[in-house]
Amino acid sequence: MNIKISFFKCKSSVxxxxxxxxxxxxxxxxxxxxxxxxxxxxxxxEFKSIKKAVLSANDGDTVLIxxxxxxxxxxxxxxxxxIIGENNPIIDAExxxxxxxxxETENFSISNITFQNVGMxxxxxxxxxxxxxxxxxxxxxxxxxxxxxxxxxQDSSDGEILNNMVVGxxxxxxxxxxxxxxxxxxxxxxxxxxxxxxxxxxxxxxxxHSTITKNKSIGNIRYGLxxxxxxxxxxxxxxxxxxxxxxxxMYSKRVEMYHNNFHHNWGTASYGLxxxxxxxxxxxxxxxxxxxxxxxxxxCNRISYKKNNFIGNGWAVKFIGACYENSFEQNNFxxxxxxxxxxxxxxxxxxxxxxxxxxxxxxxxxxxxxxxPYRPVKLFSYIVNKSPDALVLLRSLFVDVLNFSEKxxxxxTPDKLIDDKPIIKRIHIND
Amino acid sequence: MLKIxxxxxxxxxxxxxxxxxxLFYLLLGFVLLFLNNDVNKAVITLMNVIIVLTPLIGTIxxxxxxxxxxxxxxLLLAQPIKRSNIFMGQYVGISLSLTLSLVLGLGIxxxxxxxxxxxxxxxxTLLLVVASFLNFIFVALAYNIALSTExxxxxxxxxxxxxxxxxxxxxxxxxxxxxxxxxxPLGKFSLIATMFNPIDLxxxxxxxxxxxxxxxGYTGAVFKEFFGTAFGMVMxxxxxxxxxxxxxxxxxxxxxxxxx
Numbered sequence: 001m002n003i004k005i006s007f008f009k010c011k012s013s014v015x016x017x018x019x020x021x022x023x024x025x026x027x028x029x030x031x032x033x034x035x036x037x038x039x040x041x042x043x044x045x046e047f048k049s050i051k052k053a054v055l056s057a058n059d060g061d062t063v064l065i066x067x068x069x070x071x072x073x074x075x076x077x078x079x080x081x082x083i084i085g086e087n088n089p090i091i092d093a094e095x096x097x098x099x100x101x102x103x104e105t106e107n108f109s110i111s112n113i114t115f116q117n118v119g120m121x122x123x124x125x126x127x128x129x130x131x132x133x134x135x136x137x138x139x140x141x142x143x144x145x146x147x148x149x150x151x152x153x154q155d156s157s158d159g160e161i162l163n164n165m166v167v168g169x170x171x172x173x174x175x176x177x178x179x180x181x182x183x184x185x186x187x188x189x190x191x192x193x194x195x196x197x198x199x200x201x202x203x204x205x206x207x208x209h210s211t212i213t214k215n216k217s218i219g220n221i222r223y224g225l226x227x228x229x230x231x232x233x234x235x236x237x238x239x240x241x242x243x244x245x246x247x248x249x250m251y252s253k254r255v256e257m258y259h260n261n262f263h264h265n266w267g268t269a270s271y272g273l274x275x276x277x278x279x280x281x282x283x284x285x286x287x288x289x290x291x292x293x294x295x296x297x298x299x300c301n302r303i304s305y306k307k308n309n310f311i312g313n314g315w316a317v318k319f320i321g322a323c324y325e326n327s328f329e330q331n332n333f334x335x336x337x338x339x340x341x342x343x344x345x346x347x348x349x350x351x352x353x354x355x356x357x358x359x360x361x362x363x364x365x366x367x368x369x370x371x372x373p374y375r376p377v378k379l380f381s382y383i384v385n386k387s388p389d390a391l392v393l394l395r396s397l398f399v400d401v402l403n404f405s406e407k408x409x410x411x412x413t414p415d416k417l418i419d420d421k422p423i424i425k426r427i428h429i430n431d
Numbered sequence: 432m433l434k435i436x437x438x439x440x441x442x443x444x445x446x447x448x449x450x451x452x453x454l455f456y457l458l459l460g461f462v463l464l465f466l467n468n469d470v471n472k473a474v475i476t477l478m479n480v481i482i483v484l485t486p487l488i489g490t491i492x493x494x495x496x497x498x499x500x501x502x503x504x505x506l507l508l509a510q511p512i513k514r515s516n517i518f519m520g521q522y523v524g525i526s527l528s529l530t531l532s533l534v535l536g537l538g539i540x541x542x543x544x545x546x547x548x549x550x551x552x553x554x555x556t557l558l559l560v561v562a563s564f565l566n567f568i569f570v571a572l573a574y575n576i577a578l579s580t581e582x583x584x585x586x587x588x589x590x591x592x593x594x595x596x597x598x599x600x601x602x603x604x605x606x607x608x609x610x611x612x613x614x615x616p617l618g619k620f621s622l623i624a625t626m627f628n629p630i631d632l633x634x635x636x637x638x639x640x641x642x643x644x645x646x647x648g649y650t651g652a653v654f655k656e657f658f659g660t661a662f663g664m665v666m667x668x669x670x671x672x673x674x675x676x677x678x679x680x681x682x683x684x685x686x687x688x689x690x691x
Contacts, residue, residue, distance in 0.1 A: 268652060292646060314646040335472075337646060383606070387613040389650045390606055392621045396634060397483050398602035 042066035050075055050083075050091070057081045065089040065113065073098035078105045085112035085142075091128075093147075095119040099130040109138040118147040120175055127152040127181070131159065139164065149177035150198075157186040161193060168198040170221050173244075178203040179220070190215060200226040201243065208232050215239070223248050224265070235260060246271035246291060255281040263289040272313065275300045282306070285429055288313055294336070297323050306330055307429045315341050315381075319349070329353050330427050333376070337394065340376040343385045346416050351376060355423040363424050370422040377413045379406035435507070435520025436527075443496075443528040452488065452529065456536025464544040470551040471641075474558060477537070478637045481558065482630055485565040487594050489529060493573030494590045496525050498583050505691055514686045518574070522682070526570045530563045554640050561633040564671045568629050569594070571678035578685045601628050618653030626667075629674045636667055 039053045039061060040046065047053035050072055053063045059080040067087035073096050077083070083101075090113075093100050097119040101110060115128035127149035129139060133156060140162035144150035150166045153159060161180060170176035179195030181203045182188060188210040194217075195201035201217030204210075204227035214237045217224035224240035225247045227233070236258040240247050246265035249255065255278055262272035272291035273283075277299045287309040288294035294313040295305075298320040308331045310316035316336040317328070326349045333339045334357040353369070361372035380399045383390050393399050406413060443449050459480065463473045500521070507517050537559065546552055573590050580586040605624055609617055625631040639658045657663040 383610070387610050389613070389617040389621060390609045391646060392609070392625070392635070392650050392654070393602050393606055394646065395479060395638065396602045396631065398599045398606065401599060 036060040036062075038062045038064050040064045040066060041070075042068055054081065054083070073100050075101050077101055077103040077108055077110075080105060080107035082109045083111070083113070084109075085114075088112065088114055088143075090114045090116060092116050093118045093128075097121045097124070097126055099126050099128070099152075101129045103129065103131045103134055103137065106135045107137070108134070109140070111138070111140045111142065114143040114145065115147055115150070116145040118149070120148045120177070122174075125149050125152055125177060125181070127177075130154075131156055134159065138162065143167075144179075147177070149179075149181050150195075151180045151182070153180075153182040153185055153188070155184050156182075157188075159185065160189045161191070162189075163192040164194075166193070166195040166198060168196065168220075170197050170199055173199060173221055176221060178226075179217070182207050185210070189213075194218070195220065197221070200224075201240070202226070204228075204230045204233070206230065210234075211236075213237055216241075218242055220244065224262075225249065227252060231255075234258070239263075240265070240272075242266075243270075245269055246274060246293075248274040248276070249278060250276040251278075253279045253281070257281070257283045258285055260286045261289075262286065262291060262294070265291045267292060271296045274298075275303070278303060283308065287311070288316070293318050296320065297326065299323065301325055303327075304329070307427065308332070309429060310334065310336055310339075312336065314338065317341070319343060324348055326350075327352070330423070331355070332427050332429065333357060334426070338378070338381045338384075340417075341381050341385060342377050342414065342417060346414055351417070351419040353421045353423055354419055355425065355427050356419065359422045359424075361422065368424055370424055373418040373420045374422040375407065375410065375413060375418050377417055378403045379412055382412050432513075432516035432520045435512070435517055436524050439500075439521045439524030440528055442500075443524060448492070449528050449532055452492075453532035453536045456533055457539060460537045460540030461543075464540055470541065470544060470546055470549040470555070473541075474551050474554050474637075475641060478558060478634070478641075481562045482565070482634050482637075483598060485533065485562050486569040486598060486630055489526075489566045489569030490573045490590045490594045492529060493522075493525055493570035494577050494586055496521070497574060497577035498586065508691055515683050518682060518686055519679075522570060522574055522679070526567045529566045529570070533562055533566065534559055554637070557640050558637055561636060561671070564675065565629060565633060568671070568674045568678070571675060571682065574682050575678050575685070578682060578689060597628055597630050602631065605631070618650050621650050622653060622657060626670050629671060632667060632670060 039057050041050050041053045041063060045066065050063065050065060050070055054075055054077060057063055057079065062082045062084060065083065065085045067089055069090045069092055071092050071094055073093045091100050095117050100115055100118060110129060118126050118128050128144050128147045129151050131137065131153040135156065136158045138160045142164045144164065144166040146169050151161065166179045168176065176199035178200040179198040179202060180190060180193060184206040186208050188207060190202065190212045191214050193215045196218045198220050199222045201220045201224045202212065202215065207227065207230040210233045212233065212235045216239045219242045221244045223245050224243035228250045229252060231253045234256045237260065239261045242264045244267065247262060248271065265272050270292045272288040272294045274296045275298065279301045281303045283303060284306040285308065289311040290313065292314045294310045294316040296318045299322040301324045303326045305326065305328045310331060311334045313336045315338045316333050318341040321344045324347045328351045331354045333354060339356060339358065356374050356376065359370055359374045361370040361374065363370050379402050463476055467473045504517060508514065541555060546555060572593060576589045576593060577586050580589060609621065625635050635654060636658060639654060658667060
């Protein structure tokens, strides 16, 4: 019996211990909750300036900025706090050459604030939100008006930039800053932002394993999207419209671009998408419309282009050189001035099963595939490669005669450059 | 002269060919817009047709009319009417009736498809102006040829050759020279070379209005700089007018010496 009782006692003490630990756990938890407080900032609040509120906040606190105009710069954020605007407060840098927020920490967020008038400098870049060596942050629903740079993010990872609106008033490339500027970062998520009239809409350098999705980059004076040395990123459902030089991406591997829209990038030095030394990538189901050049390829290898729409471009695809093993399949080429410009050897690049609006062949067995191969390179486009001035004769009758005679018996154009299975009807692509 | 003009216009309006020409453009306009449903794009396609076809039709019509109405003309010449009045009346009559067919034939479908509501109205107007110029130019050139050759077949042949030269061969020579002198800056040269061919000039004018200059690279920039300004526009209209005036003056010069 004794033994039994002691056993029971023993058991109850174990229970007690568990309860004790449980209560301590809850207790400490509640103490954490009670410590996390909200610091309000407004003209009649305890804190009149954001800087002081941020200074006296602790990890886990919320700084709530109420409606008003705050003329502050160089606000250091070095703890895990949420900075939230209520009723759209404005932080005005008054043209000072300083960052508004300087963040260097983990687990923070900045949202619902309007930033304006960050000063321009030729020497150093200043941003509305400067994030340095930070992790796990969220910046969302902010507005940026006439700022030099809206975001500069350096040496950071796991950040989210969501639904921000950047509107610049840039005119001169040398005086302008970028919308979202990221240098050296990993696992970033950039979604739903709109960038207008800056220098580069989205600028990424050494950014890896990131997703860039549903952004709009419109009317920027240089590039809508510009990245270099940024591997393993996914770009989808973005829109790049009317940018001075279109989109230029360089020196990156394993880039994936799906469902993007590149349109109205029209000018003497404009490209829908300029690819320079991009390898092992996928470019699928994008639309390239009304660009001077749809895609410009320079030293690009092993890229798959599938189910893209090329509509009304000057050149749909322009090969500059040193491109190997690019494959074009199931794309639509519709009323481009030139479907393809090609200046080097074929180099294992292939065109198969695309729809070409200029295809004049027939399909006797009605299987939807043309019976005569299509030659996308016209003699005139070959001549234009040799002497660009000849473009003056675009759409002249002589050129049509020339193209026709070359089509009947190819002499100059690369004879292996053909689409063996041109699709008769326009290929359906889900946008 | 006005009376002759009136009679030749009546004469032409009664002839089948004016209607055929009118109906052709009407059909072309409707079909293009039906297939495209985009006024802007239709203007581009139309340009392709117009810069080739208008000169050809103008040339053939001009030369045909001259030879066909030769007997009536000779009858008129017996009357106390100035020679230049007779021929100028005929010339303006043909050109006007052709232009009328073209403007109405293309204008009606475009208006029906909502030209006034689209931004393409200026491009379209320019297209019509250029096409009218081409009519006047090529009828005048055809008259020049007709006046200097008595032989119908020969005259016809020369006229077609003239069209072929300006529409096709000229561009070939142009292209060869561009390739041969590839190492030199050719902006100015191409500018001048286009001035010497009304078809090229019309083509470039319309292309630039449709903002193809971006495609044309360096030369395009030179062209845009020239044609983009009011001066360039006036200049090119002036050159087109010269292309009308010089052949017309030549007709009058020839008339004075010609023995009918």
